[in-house]
Amino acid sequence: MPQERIVIAGSQAGGAEGAAAPQPSLKARAKEEFRRFLILFAYLWVLFGVFSLNQAVVLRENGLDWTGQGIAFINALVFAKVMMLFEMFDPGRWLRKRPLIYPILYEAFLLTVMFLVVHVIEKVIRGLIGGGTVADSLPSIGGGGLTGLLSVTVITFLALTPFFAVRNLSFALGSDRLMALLFGPGAREDAERH
Numbered sequence: 011m012p013q014e015r016i017v018i019a020g021s022q023a024g025g026a027e028g029a030a031a032p033q034p035s036l037k038a039r040a041k042e043e044f045r046r047f048l049i050l051f052a053y054l055w056v057l058f059g060v061f062s063l064n065q066a067v068v069l070r071e072n073g074l075d076w077t078g079q080g081i082a083f084i085n086a087l088v089f090a091k092v093m094m095l096f097e098m099f100d101p102g103r104w105l106r107k108r109p110l111i112y113p114i115l116y117e118a119f120l121l122t123v124m125f126l127v128v129h130v131i132e133k134v135i136r137g138l139i140g141g142g143t144v145a146d147s148l149p150s151i152g153g154g155g156l157t158g159l160l161s162v163t164v165i166t167f168l169a170l171t172p173f174f175a176v177r178n179l180s181f182a183l184g185s186d187r188l189m190a191l192l193f194g195p196g197a198r199e200d201a202e203r204h
Contacts, residue, residue, distance in 0.1 A: 043094070050093045055086035057169050092128055096121055102178075110178050117177075118170040122163055126151065 034042070062082040069075070101120055102113035130149060137147020152158025180188045 046097075047090055047094060050090040051086050053173060054089050054093070055083060058082035058085045058089075061165075088132070089125060089128070092124060093121065096124060097177075102174075106178075106181065110175075110182060113178050114171060114174045117174045118167055121170055121174075122167045125166060126159075126163065 059079060059082045062079055096117075102117040105113040105116055129151070133149040134144055134147040138144065140147075150158065152160075152162035176188070183191070
């Protein structure tokens with residue numbers, strides 16, 4: 011994207027204007043990373059909380075009382091860190107020169123697969139620690155079977171797509187402009203002028 015090239019070129023410029031822009035301090039970078047973690051955590055907590063609420067409703071209809079909001083909270087903490095690592099490696103960067111739909115769908119798909127794999131690994135480790143076998147520890151995703159796995163995969167993919175849409179729009183427009191368009195006063199008039 012043009013903005014990325016400008017940032018890279020600007021950070022390598024030496025010339026008459028002096029040295030490159032100073033790097034943020036360790037404290038500033040840690041603060042920014044923590045802010046990003048909190049945003050990811052909140053997004054995932056809402057997402058997993060809704061999944062958990064849906065599961066509780068279905069189980070309640072079958073006479074079972076279950077609430078898993080604590081599990082949703084813990085999963086949001088774990089998967090927010092997974093998402094941060096995913097963002098750090100930025101696997102969709104090679105698609106950024108193509109229309110935005112490509113990196114959006116690619117990254118949502120990759121993270122969906124990653125979430126499922128991490129979920130299976132987490133359950134297997136928990137089962138092994140509890141004295142079970144690997145086969146006994148495999149989770150029945152979505153109630154088990156191919157239909158359950160596909161339904162959870164599609165739901166997770168659809169839930170992650172808006173996140174990656176906003177993320178890639180931020181790369182294309184610049185985060186300041188995107189925030190102004192989404193939340194700023196007069197954003198509509200600014201968008202119409204460009």
